[in-house]
Amino acid sequence: MTTRSDIIAALPLDFAATVDPVRAAPSAARATPNQPIARRRRLHKKPALRNRGRAAHWTYDTSIPPTRRDQLQVRRWRRAAPPSDSADTSPAASKFAKYDIKAEVPAYDDETYAQHLTHPDWTKDETDRLFATYEDCYGKWPVIADHYVADSHKTMEEMKSRFYSISATLLNLQTPMTAMTASEYSAYDVLKSFDPLKEASRKKLAEGHLRRPRNEVDEETVLLSELQRIMLHQNTLDSEREDLRRRLQHPVADQNGYQYSTSQALTTLWQQLLAADRMKKTQRLRPLDISGARPSQSGAAANLPGADTTTSATPQTAQQSVVDMSKQDLQRFGVMVVQAGQEKLPTGISFASDKLSKPRVAKSSLQTDKIAATLTHIGVPELIPLPTLAVVEQFERIMAKMQVLLDLRKVAEKEEQELRVRGAEMGV
Amino acid sequence: MAAVLPPTQAPPKEDYAGDEINALVLDPGSYTTRAGFAGEDTPKSCTPTHYAVLASGERVYGENAIHLPRGDVEIKNPFDSEGLVEDWETAAKLWEYSITSRLTGTRQTPPSKNGLNNDPVAKDGEGDTTMADDADDADDAEKMEKMEDEEHGRTWEEYPLLMSEPGWNPTKARERTIELAMEEWGVPAFYLAKTGQLAAYGNGKATALVVDVGHQNTSVTAVIEGMVVRKSIMHSPVASSFLSTQIRNMFAANQIPLTPHYMVKTKQPVDARAPSSATYTKFATPPHPSFRLLEEERVLTSFKEGVIQAWPGPGRLEQNLEAVKLQPPRPFEMPDGWNTVFGLERYKLAETLFDTATAYPDPTNSSSAFKPTSDQSLPSLVRLSIEACDPDTRPALLANIVLTGAGSLIEKLDKRLETDVAALYPNPRVRVLAERGTVERKYGAWIGGSVLGSLGTFHQMWVSREEYEEFGAGIVGRRCR
Numbered sequence: 001m002t003t004r005s006d007i008i009a010a011l012p013l014d015f016a017a018t019v020d021p022v023r024a025a026p027s028a029a030r031a032t033p034n035q036p037i038a039r040r041r042r043l044h045k046k047p048a049l050r051n052r053g054r055a056a057h058w059t060y061d062t063s064i065p066p067t068r069r070d071q072l073q074v075r076r077w078r079r080a081a082p083p084s085d086s087a088d089t090s091p092a093a094s095k096f097a098k099y100d101i102k103a104e105v106p107a108y109d110d111e112t113y114a115q116h117l118t119h120p121d122w123t124k125d126e127t128d129r130l131f132a133t134y135e136d137c138y139g140k141w142p143v144i145a146d147h148y149v150a151d152s153h154k155t156m157e158e159m160k161s162r163f164y165s166i167s168a169t170l171l172n173l174q175t176p177m178t179a180m181t182a183s184e185y186s187a188y189d190v191l192k193s194f195d196p197l198k199e200a201s202r203k204k205l206a207e208g209h210l211r212r213p214r215n216e217v218d219e220e221t222v223l224l225s226e227l228q229r230i231m232l233h234q235n236t237l238d239s240e241r242e243d244l245r246r247r248l249q250h251p252v253a254d255q256n257g258y259q260y261s262t263s264q265a266l267t268t269l270w271q272q273l274l275a276a277d278r279m280k281k282t283q284r285l286r287p288l289d290i291s292g293a294r295p296s297q298s299g300a301a302a303n304l305p306g307a308d309t310t311t312s313a314t315p316q317t318a319q320q321s322v323v324d325m326s327k328q329d330l331q332r333f334g335v336m337v338v339q340a341g342q343e344k345l346p347t348g349i350s351f352a353s354d355k356l357s358k359p360r361v362a363k364s365s366l367q368t369d370k371i372a373a374t375l376t377h378i379g380v381p382e383l384i385p386l387p388t389l390a391v392v393e394q395f396e397r398i399m400a401k402m403q404v405l406l407d408l409r410k411v412a413e414k415e416e417q418e419l420r421v422r423g424a425e426m427g428v
Numbered sequence: 429m430a431a432v433l434p435p436t437q438a439p440p441k442e443d444y445a446g447d448e449i450n451a452l453v454l455d456p457g458s459y460t461t462r463a464g465f466a467g468e469d470t471p472k473s474c475t476p477t478h479y480a481v482l483a484s485g486e487r488v489y490g491e492n493a494i495h496l497p498r499g500d501v502e503i504k505n506p507f508d509s510e511g512l513v514e515d516w517e518t519a520a521k522l523w524e525y526s527i528t529s530r531l532t533g534t535r536q537t538p539p540s541k542n543g544l545n546n547d548p549v550a551k552d553g554e555g556d557t558t559m560a561d562d563a564d565d566a567d568d569a570e571k572m573e574k575m576e577d578e579e580h581g582r583t584w585e586e587y588p589l590l591m592s593e594p595g596w597n598p599t600k601a602r603e604r605t606i607e608l609a610m611e612e613w614g615v616p617a618f619y620l621a622k623t624g625q626l627a628a629y630g631n632g633k634a635t636a637l638v639v640d641v642g643h644q645n646t647s648v649t650a651v652i653e654g655m656v657v658r659k660s661i662m663h664s665p666v667a668s669s670f671l672s673t674q675i676r677n678m679f680a681a682n683q684i685p686l687t688p689h690y691m692v693k694t695k696q697p698v699d700a701r702a703p704s705s706a707t708y709t710k711f712a713t714p715p716h717p718s719f720r721l722l723e724e725e726r727v728l729t730s731f732k733e734g735v736i737q738a739w740p741g742p743g744r745l746e747q748n749l750e751a752v753k754l755q756p757p758r759p760f761e762m763p764d765g766w767n768t769v770f771g772l773e774r775y776k777l778a779e780t781l782f783d784t785a786t787a788y789p790d791p792t793n794s795s796s797a798f799k800p801t802s803d804q805s806l807p808s809l810v811r812l813s814i815e816a817c818d819p820d821t822r823p824a825l826l827a828n829i830v831l832t833g834a835g836s837l838i839e840k841l842d843k844r845l846e847t848d849v850a851a852l853y854p855n856p857r858v859r860v861l862a863e864r865g866t867v868e869r870k871y872g873a874w875i876g877g878s879v880l881g882s883l884g885t886f887h888q889m890w891v892s893r894e895e896y897e898e899f900g901a902g903i904v905g906r907r908c909r
Contacts, residue, residue: 065887072617072892074449075586096447096884099439136909142818143655147909156818206819214854 056080067100103139105131106170116169122162126150130159157196157203164191334389352387359399367406374402447884451588452531452615453877454523455623458507459643459668459834461526462874466590466881470867471874473530478505478722479522487518489525494722497690499713503722509665511594511645512601520608532583588617588890590881592873595622595649595661602908603901610896617890620908624649625656626876627832630868631861635821636828637813639806639845639860640873641835643668646806648813652821655909660816664804666781668835671736672728673798674780677788678773687764688723690715695765706764727763735760735770737839738778741847745779745786778838781806782848807848814853823856831862832872 057080062073108117113124122130129150137143145156168191175184260269277285325335334352338345360375362368376382380398384391451466457477464471480488483500494503506515506522513519539545589609593602602620609618624638628651638649646667650660679686685704695706735758739745745752749772757771780787784805790797802808810829814822829849831842842862850858863869880886891907 067888068890068892070892070894072890072894074588074617074887076447076449095442096887099885100888137655140653140655142652142821143657145818146657146659203819210819210822210853210855212855214851217854 066097101138103135103137105135106167108166108170112170112173116173117166119162119165121152121158126152126154127162127166130163134163155200157199160199161194161196164194168192331389336389352392353384355392356384356387356395359396370406371402374405446882447887448882449588449887450586451590451617451881452527453590453592453874453881454527455592455626455871455874455877456513456519456523457642458505458511458645461522462871463523463526463531464874464878465531465587466878468878469875471871471878473526474871475522475526475529477507477522478503479518480504487521489522490529495690497711497715497719497723499711499715501719502716503718507644509644510596511642511663512597516604516608520612524613528583584613584615587615588619588881589613589615590619590621590877592623592626592877593620594645594663595624595647595656595658596663597622599905602904606891606896606901606904610893615893617892618896618904619886619890620904621877621880622649622656622661623647623873624661625651625654626874626880627872628830628876629654629879630872630874630876631830631832631863633828633830633861635824636830636861637810637825638830638832639810639836641667641806641831641833641841643835646809646833646835648809650813650817650821650825652817652825657817660813662809662813662816664800664809665798666784666800666804666806667833668732670798670800671732671777671781671835672725674777674788675728675731675736676724677791678777680791681788682773684768685762685764685766686724686727687762687766688720688727689763690723692764695763698765698767700759701768702766704762704764704766708764731760732838734758735774736777737774738781738841738844739775740840740843744783745775778841778844781841782844806845807852810845810849811852826853827857827859829858829860831860832869834870836862836869837866 058077059080060075060077062075064071065074110124113127117127119127130144130148133144133148137147141156141160145159148154148159168188171180171184171188171191177185177188180188260266274285277283325333329335330337360368360371362371372382375398378398380395384395446467448467453462453464453466453471455462455471459477461473461475461477462471463473463475475490476494478494480494481502481504482488488494504515504518506513506519508514591605591609593605605620606618609615623640624647627638627640628634628636628649634651634654636651638647638651640647640649644667645663645665647661647663650657676686678684687704687706687708691708693707693709695704698705739748739752752772752775755771757769758774759767759769761767776786780800782805784800784802787800803812814825817825826849829845831845836842842860846858846860849860863872868875889907891903895903895907
């Protein structure tokens with residue numbers, strides 16, 4: 001694209017001041033049609049050839065790999081670090097030092113060997129050689145068994161058992177068994193539990209397994225495929241059964257019913273159902289009517305047969321709100337129906353005979369004697385055999401009167417005393 | 429001290445690039461010698477191990493030397509039939525040649541011959557110079573040769589050397605090798621690895637059963653987690669050389685003439701099984717019989733590449749003769765034009781590797797001819813090697829059988845080996861891994877050496893000059909296991 005300066009340069013100078021750039025462009029085009037008008041525009045400043053970039057500088061120099069113990073010089077081409085990036089200044093070989101893995105070999109000295117590690121089949125020389133071979137072969141047992149050279153021939157299991165037993169003993173010596181951590185102990189356990197005979201027999205089995213003839217292998221593959229087919233079929237059968245059950249809408253209990261077997265659990269269940277019922281609009285459950293039945297259990301004398309013993313109708317366990325008993329039974333059993341809110345009943349179980357004996361006892365023994373004397377004067381026996389409802393009512397009336405009597409007596413005595421005192425005062 | 433990486437953690441990606449220190453890798457074999465730099469994917473120098481002995485006694489090495497038909501030249505090989513070095517001086521010179529001929533770059537014209545080092549001789553008045561004496565010439569020549577040797581020596585002193593050896597190499601040979609490298613060549617660091625181990629690394633496996641079908645020997649090596657199990661190394665002479673002998677026997681039995689290329693001057697096309705109409709070159713002094721044998725080997729090699737196929741199974745060849753007859757036969761043309769098709773013989777020849785009883789007998793019926801036993805066939809070697817390994821490791825080895833070596837390039841050999849080994853061991857999974865490319869199989873051991881020599885973690889395993897001087901040649905037995 002032509003720039004304004006190009007046009008001005010192309011046209012005569014006096015024309016430049018008054019020329020209109022828009023109209024000047026086509027005339028310039030007409031003037032020199034063969035010259036390329038478009039000049040390639042560079043998006044960036046390309047430097048001159050001499051200074052263009054900087055070639056990477058490589059040096060061929062020597063270094064000693066850090067994994068070597070001697071002074072072997074190793075020469076390689078290395079790129080000199082470019083000025084901006086200063087990361088790679090370390091020699092390349094040191095990044096491979098982490099691959100110099102050595103096998104972990106337990107070490108022992110002569111006295112330790114003499115004390116703990118001797119074995120009838122192994123001389124010290126052979127043991128040392130075994131450990132050296134282990135280290136050289138990086139702990140790979142098939143290779144160790146192959147590279148181990150000694151006068152007496154040892155199988156791989158023997159070598160392994162010797163190595164593991166020495167390792168276990170040394171581990172034990174380092175940290176006694178009581179002081180070992182869990183992982184150490186498990187390692188020790190594993191080392192100790194190596195059984196060379198079992199290993200040898202297992203190897204024989206493996207060898208035999210390798211040599212199985214073709215027909216056995218085919219048979220096994222056929223059987224395995226059959227088993228797989230059966231297992232798959234089992235899955236489809238189960239899913240079909242499940243499907244069928246779902247269709248029949250069999251209600252499935254999702255909770256175990258065993259938790260409501262004790263009476264306390266049943267009580268809590270009743271409370272829960274009651275509470276839930278109260279929340280609903282129409283109550284289905286009727287709350288329990290607490291019957292104020294006096295427990296009429298015969299304590300001392302059991303004249304009547306044992307069938308007469310009533311269940312103590314505690315408010316919690318009553319099954320019915322209205323007691324469905326005939327009038328005779330009500331009387332006989334001493335069941336008293338109390339409307340809610342009328343009388344406050346004592347909770348819990350109490351003996352009926354207590355009602356006949358407890359009021360007789362007063363705070364002071366003098367008063368108790370007085371009560372006892374009064375009662376005998378009236379004709380109430382000391383031990384009343386059967387505390388029925390009527391008896392108890394009567395006794396209570398008597399006792400009330402007795403109390404009144406006693407109180408009046410007290411007052412009368414006081415008055416008499418007063419009189420006497422006043423009389424004495426007056427007399428003097 | 430840098431923290432040690434636990435063995436269960438895989439290395440980060442940047443560490444996979446290795447650390448190239450430009451080590452030399454030399455993989456000497458009985459047919460070719462491979463050499464190159466570690467870190468590359470093929471050996472740059474691949475020279476034949478055969479060498480020519482001129483009438484003067486001088487030995488000439490290299491491909492250009494041995495294939496020229498000259499009357500007075502004998503072709504020899506420093507290796508014996510076991511694949512071990514027999515002639516150490518020649519072998520040393522041959523290995524030097526393999527490295528210095530290709531890997532060091534073009535040599536300058538030696539100073540003794542470039543005309544710049546003639547002693548400045550006084551000119552007399554007319555500008556004529558007198559010719560130097562013969563004695564002076566000889567002195568100068570010696571000095572120049574010394575300078576050349578020094579230049580050469582610098583090549584060896586710069587780079588560590590990694591060499592490969594067969595698994596059954598005796599200790600003496602191993603010590604001789606390290607002495608050669610350290611004292612004669614002066615390398616700064618050295619390592620000797622077994623070819624089976626290197627072939628496993630070249631195929632990217634740390635646990636493998638390597639079946640290497642070479643020229644003189646087939647070897648089976650078990651490598652467990654990177655280390656060789658010495659007791660499992662088995663080898664037998666049933667290999668490419670044996671196969672060549674079988675082809676010769678088969679030709680003899682079927683009256684097929686075998687003429688090498690150098691004998692043929694011109695040829696005309698003829699019908700199948702028709703006598704050839706070719707003109708043969710006339711030699712004033714016919715070449716040595718060893719030369720003829722070498723050249724016939726080339727024809728047999730092309731026969732092996734083009735015609736021979738292993739019967740992939742199922743079942744043995746004898747049970748499938750009908751199926752074999754249905755396969756189309758392959759034609760082959762001799763250098764002089766004689767041609768025919770081969771149908772059953774194609775499979776029968778490869779069958780000899782698996783079932784040694786079917787080997788073609790020697791036509792001369794000599795008692796010294798090699799008769800392989802059934803223990804020397806390929807599947808038997810695998811079986812013997814497996815039996816010598818720990819039973820726990822056997823399934824892993826059987827699932828990773830690596831087939832390598834130039835002799836394994838016979839068509840469908842890997843499938844046949846897999847079928848045969850699976851028939852021996854029907855229970856575990858048997859897999860034979862064979863690279864598809866010819867280069868990877870021919871140079872499998874060299875490629876493994878290249879991988880090993882370029883690893884950053886291999887630096888600690890080199891046997892350096894210092895250590896050799898301190899401990900002597902016995903160190904190779906301890907360090908290079």
